[in-house]
Amino acid sequence: MLAVTTLSVPLLAAAAPGTSTGWASSGSLDVTIDNEHVVTGELAKCTADGPYRAQTQGGATGDVAAFGLGESGCGRSGDVAVAQASGHRFEATVLKRYGGPVITVRTYSAKCATSENGSGGEVSIGAVQGIAVPAEIPPNHRIVIPGGAAGTALATVVLNETVTRQPPDGSLVTHAVHIRLFPQGGPASGDIYLGTAACDPFGKK
Template sequence: MGRSTRIAAIALCLAAVPATASADQISGSGAGSIGAVDIAVGQQTAHQDPIAPCAVGSTADNRNDPVTVGTTTKFGLGTTSCKRNDDGTVSVQVSGNRFETTILKQFGGPAITARTFKSGCNSTANGSNGSMELGAVTGFTVPSSIPPNYTVTIPGANGAPPLADIVLNELVVPSPADGSLVTHAMHIKLFPQGGPASGDILVGTAACAPYGG
């Protein structure tokens, strides 16, 4: 733990719309945010609603100043953009800087940082696709090319339950698939098998759907 990795990791994920849909029906929807936090350590909680949210049809562009959540988690400057294109498809782009959380240090774990992060998605005539990038990551090691839902487990000491699962390029699609997707550049799940802390930290979120305005 604690190793530093400088990467420009890029990943692409795809989801397909039902075959009965036709291209002239496309009227996409989309949303994005820099991140969100909902964590608890014992009786102490920290919560942050989505930061700098954007949405197609309402808030096309947004930005945030640095945000500190509780005493452990920080997000630097960031921007979000949610656009409907002339052909009815949508494009969502999220870009942030200087994410850091030290929530695991009190349990013997590493500080987790990302100097830069991006996530994005686009709706298409056949569904939606998503992408993400991370730069200058510390606290864990990742490959240069990140497949969907790549999970890094931060182990506990001496055989104790893991401190966290870090899911990179997390792809969330409904079942049955309808062509929509949500992608998170990073999703930190605290003590996934139970323990003194719980909750989730989301970093770089983009959501696209080909239908529904």
């Protein structure tokens, strides 16, 4: 069972509410395997409006994945919103049943902050096993794990992922790691995220 603790202490000094918003979580899982739906929700989620800090001791979701200790912190400094989250010792075993690798990530983090008219993000990823990771990870670095039927993929893994709206509105969501199961269809589907941070300079309309 995954346990989450939230604290009411802000990451940054308290300031008058601004228009900017932000939130972060140490990870989440939402997958369907052989018609069984497994979902965790956002683990250790914080927001710039509170809860300002959160922690999870982690835990296993059957033979799908196991999350280790995770934490997050959010807040504001003036009109600037900041959100960050980190986690430790993640292991995904879900692909093993299909002949794929066990993926482990020792440490990871994601952070974002708003500016006057936009947002910026950064991630860190340490000691990954089960897939080949370059020493310098470019934005939206995509890895395909082969082995599905008729040449399809068992999964894709995106490292240092940034998602922005179209047309751009200054907001962004950044994920340290994003695992998508059987993106072309197969016996499983869904997504696993490690380290998520989202910021919007104009979030409060």
